[in-house]
Amino acid sequence: MNFELLTTTENSRARAGVLSTDHGVIETPIFMPVGTAGSVKGIHTRDIKEDIKAQIILGNTYHLYLRPGIDIIEKAGGLHKFNGWDGPILTDSGGFQVFSLGDIRKLSEEGAKFQSHIDGSYHMFTPENVMDIQRTIGADIIMAFDECAPGDADYTYAKKSLELTQRWLERCFIQFNKTQAKYGYEQSLFPIVQGNTYADLRKLAVAHVKNFDANGYAIGGLSVGESEEVMYEMTEVATADLPENKPRYLMGVGTPVNILESIDRGIDMFDCVMPTRNGRNGMLFTSEGVINIRNKKWENDHSPIDENGTSFVDQYSKAYLRHLVISNEMLGAQIASQHNLAFYLWLVKTAREKILNGEFLGWKKEMVVKLKQRL
Amino acid sequence: MNFELLTTTENSRARAGVLSTDHGVIETPIFMPVGTAGSVKGIHTRDIKEDIKAQIILGNTYHLYLRPGIDIIEKAGGLHKFNGWDGPILTDSGGFQVFSLGDIRKLSEEGAKFQSHIDGSYHMFTPENVMDIQRTIGADIIMAFDECAPGDADYTYAKKSLELTQRWLERCFIQFNKTQAKYGYEQSLFPIVQGNTYADLRKLAVAHVKNFDANGYAIGGLSVGESEEVMYEMTEVATADLPENKPRYLMGVGTPVNILESIDRGIDMFDCVMPTRNGRNGMLFTSEGVINIRNKKWENDHSPIDENGTSFVDQYSKAYLRHLVISNEMLGAQIASQHNLAFYLWLVKTAREKILNGEFLGWKKEMVVKLKQRL
Numbered sequence: 001m002n003f004e005l006l007t008t009t010e011n012s013r014a015r016a017g018v019l020s021t022d023h024g025v026i027e028t029p030i031f032m033p034v035g036t037a038g039s040v041k042g043i044h045t046r047d048i049k050e051d052i053k054a055q056i057i058l059g060n061t062y063h064l065y066l067r068p069g070i071d072i073i074e075k076a077g078g079l080h081k082f083n084g085w086d087g088p089i090l091t092d093s094g095g096f097q098v099f100s101l102g103d104i105r106k107l108s109e110e111g112a113k114f115q116s117h118i119d120g121s122y123h124m125f126t127p128e129n130v131m132d133i134q135r136t137i138g139a140d141i142i143m144a145f146d147e148c149a150p151g152d153a154d155y156t157y158a159k160k161s162l163e164l165t166q167r168w169l170e171r172c173f174i175q176f177n178k179t180q181a182k183y184g185y186e187q188s189l190f191p192i193v194q195g196n197t198y199a200d201l202r203k204l205a206v207a208h209v210k211n212f213d214a215n216g217y218a219i220g221g222l223s224v225g226e227s228e229e230v231m232y233e234m235t236e237v238a239t240a241d242l243p244e245n246k247p248r249y250l251m252g253v254g255t256p257v258n259i260l261e262s263i264d265r266g267i268d269m270f271d272c273v274m275p276t277r278n279g280r281n282g283m284l285f286t287s288e289g290v291i292n293i294r295n296k297k298w299e300n301d302h303s304p305i306d307e308n309g310t311s312f313v314d315q316y317s318k319a320y321l322r323h324l325v326i327s328n329e330m331l332g333a334q335i336a337s338q339h340n341l342a343f344y345l346w347l348v349k350t351a352r353e354k355i356l357n358g359e360f361l362g363w364k365k366e367m368v369v370k371l372k373q374r375l
Numbered sequence: 376m377n378f379e380l381l382t383t384t385e386n387s388r389a390r391a392g393v394l395s396t397d398h399g400v401i402e403t404p405i406f407m408p409v410g411t412a413g414s415v416k417g418i419h420t421r422d423i424k425e426d427i428k429a430q431i432i433l434g435n436t437y438h439l440y441l442r443p444g445i446d447i448i449e450k451a452g453g454l455h456k457f458n459g460w461d462g463p464i465l466t467d468s469g470g471f472q473v474f475s476l477g478d479i480r481k482l483s484e485e486g487a488k489f490q491s492h493i494d495g496s497y498h499m500f501t502p503e504n505v506m507d508i509q510r511t512i513g514a515d516i517i518m519a520f521d522e523c524a525p526g527d528a529d530y531t532y533a534k535k536s537l538e539l540t541q542r543w544l545e546r547c548f549i550q551f552n553k554t555q556a557k558y559g560y561e562q563s564l565f566p567i568v569q570g571n572t573y574a575d576l577r578k579l580a581v582a583h584v585k586n587f588d589a590n591g592y593a594i595g596g597l598s599v600g601e602s603e604e605v606m607y608e609m610t611e612v613a614t615a616d617l618p619e620n621k622p623r624y625l626m627g628v629g630t631p632v633n634i635l636e637s638i639d640r641g642i643d644m645f646d647c648v649m650p651t652r653n654g655r656n657g658m659l660f661t662s663e664g665v666i667n668i669r670n671k672k673w674e675n676d677h678s679p680i681d682e683n684g685t686s687f688v689d690q691y692s693k694a695y696l697r698h699l700v701i702s703n704e705m706l707g708a709q710i711a712s713q714h715n716l717a718f719y720l721w722l723v724k725t726a727r728e729k730i731l732n733g734e735f736l737g738w739k740k741e742m743v744v745k746l747k748q749r750l
Contacts, residue, residue: 039699039706046687068674068698075694076677082695299443302451312421319450320457323443324414330705331414 001140001188001215003028003247009360013239013266016355019216019247021140022185023080023088026055028247028268029351031259031344032090034276036060037067038083041276042334043341045084051311052341053349056088056140058271061133062097065123066116070136078138078183090271091139093130093192095146096220096252107147109164127171131179131189138183143218144172146192151225158196165194166208173212188215190249196221197230199237206241216269217242218249223258223272232261239266256285256347256371260364263351270348275340280333282325285343289373291318293336298322305335311342376515376563376590378403378622384735388614388641391730394591394622396515397560398455398463401430403622403643404726406634406719407465409651411435412442413458416651417709418716420459426686427716428724431463431515433646436508437472441491441498445511453513453558465646466514468505468567470521471595471627482522484539502546506554506564513558518593519547521567526600533571540569541583548587563590565624571596572605574612581616591622591644598628598647607636614641631660631722631746635739638726645723650715655708657700660718664748666693668711673697680710686717 002020009015019026033040033048035057040048048054059079064070068082076082079089098105098112105114111126130145145168149161169191176189191209195201209217219238222231235250242248249269250262259270275285284291286306291298301318313335324332347367354360377395384390394401408415408423410432415423423429434454439445443457451457454464473480473487480489486501505520520543524536544566551564566584570576584592594613597606610625617623624644625637634645650660659666661681666673676693688710699707722742729735 037698037702037704038695039704042705042709044688044706044709045691067702068694072675072694072698075675076692081677082692082698084691084695300447300450302456313419316420316459317451317457319443319447320413320459323412323447323457327412327442329412329414330417330708331419333705334417334419334709 001186003216003245005245007356009355009358012264012361014263014351014355014360015266015268016352017247017268019268021088023086023140024055026088027349027352029263029348030055030269031348032056032058032269032271033341034058034060034271034273035083035085036273037063038079040341041280042330042337047338048085048341049087051313052338053310053345054087054341056090057085059089059091059137059139060094060097061091061130061137062094064091064137065094065133066118070133073138074136074182078136080138088140089138090141091134091137091143092251093134093143093145094125096148098125099148109167111145127168128175131172131175135179135182135187138187140185140187141216142176142187142189144169144189144191146194146220148221148224149194149196151196151221153196155198158198158201161196162194162201162205165192166205169209169212190214190216190218192218192220192251193238193242194221195234197226197234199233202234202237203241206238210241210243214246216247216249218251219267220251222250223253228258231258232265235262235265235267242266256344257368259344259347260351260368260371263348263355264361264364275344276337279336279340282332282336284336285340285371286375287343287346287367288370289375290371291375293318293322293325305339306343309339309342310346311338313338313342376561378591378620380620382731384730384733387639387736389638389726389730389735390641390643391727392622392643394643396463398461398515399430401463402724402727404638404723405430405644406723407431407433407644407646408716409433409435409646409648410458410460411648412438413454415716416655417705417712422713423460423716424462426688427713428685428720429462429716431465432460434464434466434512434514435469435472436466436505436512437469439466439512440469440508441493445508448513449511449557453511455513463515464513465516466509466512466518467626468509468518468520469500471523473500474523484542486520502543503550506547506550510554510557510562513562515560515562516591517551517562517564519544519564519566521569521595523596523599524569524571526571526596528571530573533573533576536571537569537576537580540567541580544584544587565589565591565593567593567595567626568613568617569596570609572601572609574608577609577612578616581613585616585618589621591624592617593624593626594642595626597625598633603633606633607640610637610640610642617641631719632743634719634722635726635743635746638723638730639736639739650719651712654711654715657707657711659711660715660746661750662718662721662742663745664750665746666750668693668697668700680714681718684714684717685721686713688713688717
């Protein structure tokens with residue numbers, strides 16, 4: 001894996017780059033559609049590639065481990081073969097999901113014991129087996145197993161949690177380095193910067209992850225309930241000290257505005273369920289603002305969903321999409337999800353073009369105003 | 376609308392024809408995917424056309440009338456404009472749906488009063504307003520408003536019901552003939568042959584519908600609980616006397632075997648929710664037999680869903696589709712529905728080729744054996 005930084009931006013940390021993997025090239029900044037259980041909900045693999053023009057997708061270790069299970073994915077020859085997506089794949093480590101389970105997980109120095117949300121069966125994730133699982137899933141980018149502490153954790157808890165994440169990171173790298181890629185292509189391990197909402201902990205976290213010569217670095221534990229100002233501040237603290245020549249991935253973020261603001265602060269990679277989850281509920285993101293398609297005002301609007309949209313689904317009318325969503329027709333969720341993802345990919349692609357031609361800051365300022373509008 | 380009969384078959388009533396409409400040509404025998412509320416569940420309009428290669432789709436008057444409502448469809452400029460499907464559309468009359476409502480509908484000479492399954496509101500369908508509604512929906516083929524009596528109705532009830540259907544048919548044609556197409560293309564009204572499982576009533580019904588110079592004739596009230604033998608017998612009774620030079624549409628039928636057997640008995644047009652409804656439950660129809668994809672035997676079968684399939688979705692693996700269906704991922708229902716519809720369209724297209732080259736009966740005999748297999 002190789003990252004080439006093409007350009008930086010005056011008065012901003014915004015950057016454009018090219019991340020090369022054995023499954024193809026990723027032009028950064030990039031947004032990664034989330035394929036929780038292997039599939040991006042409601043969208044054919046062909047459309048992820050040809051219509052949405054995604055360059056990398058994300059899979060969830062927790063979900064894939066529980067169902068279909070790692071054996072089946074291994075017998076398929078890895079997740080790429082299983083779901084038919086032949087571009088790069090990143091898997092999260094399951095840390096975030098396990099810690100979201102609340103009462104049905106128990107944390108120790110060794111790892112996290114948890115019960116399946118599907119059948120209540122008991123399982124244990126450790127830094128070591130999570131590396132092995134992601135090796136077997138066959139992700140191009142493997143995430144470290146970390147504790148994602150609650151957004152409102154106090155300083156003492158946050159510090160203790162960060163230290164555990166750091167010890168786990170060391171174990172992750174030991175296991176990763178003594179194991180091999182299973183399917184003949186390179187896999188890279190990204191550490192995760194934690195530290196909650198405490199700038200000094202975030203700085204310590206960055207200093208620690210820099211001890212590892214990774215191909216990229218992630219920032220985790222944000223967009224979990226803190227204010228946007230704090231999220232941006234923590235992002236800034238991290239990108240200030242992360243290596244310039246490696247991609248930075250802000251996990252689980254966010255709205256279109258969050259993405260532009262975070263690109264401005266030096267982030268290269270994003271993922272979020274928002275375009276698909278909110279799409280299923282009838283919310284559309286467009287370059288002119290947000291549409292709640294359930295609103296009666298669209299009932300007789302027979303114009304295309306998004307005049308400026310890049311997806312073929314944008315040619316369906318607003319009135320038709322409203323009808324489908326109100327009627328709980330699957331196609332409504334499909335159209336809205338596909339539109340939103342195509343919009344997110346358009347947004348990061350355009351941000352990249354603006355960075356490359358030196359117009360990013362002016363464009364961003366205008367876009368943020370429009371993106372916040374409710375249509 | 377014009378129907379050209381291209382060929383008939385020795386020792387069989389199987390026929391191949393071309394039905395020309397203002398929205399394009401339909402090569403018969405044909406299967407029509409069902410778009411209950413305007414959308415074929417789970418499938419983009421683009422894929423209905425380009426991947427499944429449907430030539431005509433069906434909409435449900437009952438559902439469209441209740442939601443989004445006729446005013447909205449009229450403002451869109453008709454259903455073709457509303458859902459983006461620019462090929463021919465047939466709408467059923469709502470009769471079947473209304474009579475399925477049981478306790479919340481009441482029948483009179485005038486028509487059928489019923490309560491909406493959505494909000495309990497009261498509505499009345501009459502032969503006259505059902506013609507007007509279908510005019511406004513903008514179907515190329517409009518179905519007569521009939522009483523679809525229960526499959527187990529006794530002779531007395533069935534006869535009375537048929538007579539009501541006949542009086543309603545006369546009212547349908549009066550209303551149809553004194554109204555105009557709304558959107559500049561031709562609309563045709565098809566009568567429906569009723570008569571339950573009673574051959575003499577079916578014969579009377581055929582004689583009656585032949586009084587009307589229609590562009591096509593439908594056979595209704597079958598596949599509602601009677602045995603397959605009875606269904607085939609009633610179909611034979613009807614096609615024996617229906618005009619040779621007009622298309623015959625067997626409503627709501629059926630399995631792939633039912634379709635081949637009915638083509639053999641002189642049917643040209645079919646519709647059924649089975650490919651999509653059973654698809655959503657994980658049942659796949661293939662040229663080698665039926666697959667229940669939920670079955671554990673497919674868990675590690677990483678071969679394509681259907682080696683002989685014509686749809687791009689056939690390249691997903693069985694193991695992946697099983698995983699999606701078991702996990703209730705929308706994409707599972709989408710893939711299975713799209714596969715099944717593509718298979719149904721392949722089946723009628725191949726039947727047509729075999730009719731044209733004189734190999735239909737031999738091919739049908741082999742196919743029926745394979746289609747009945749459980750894989």
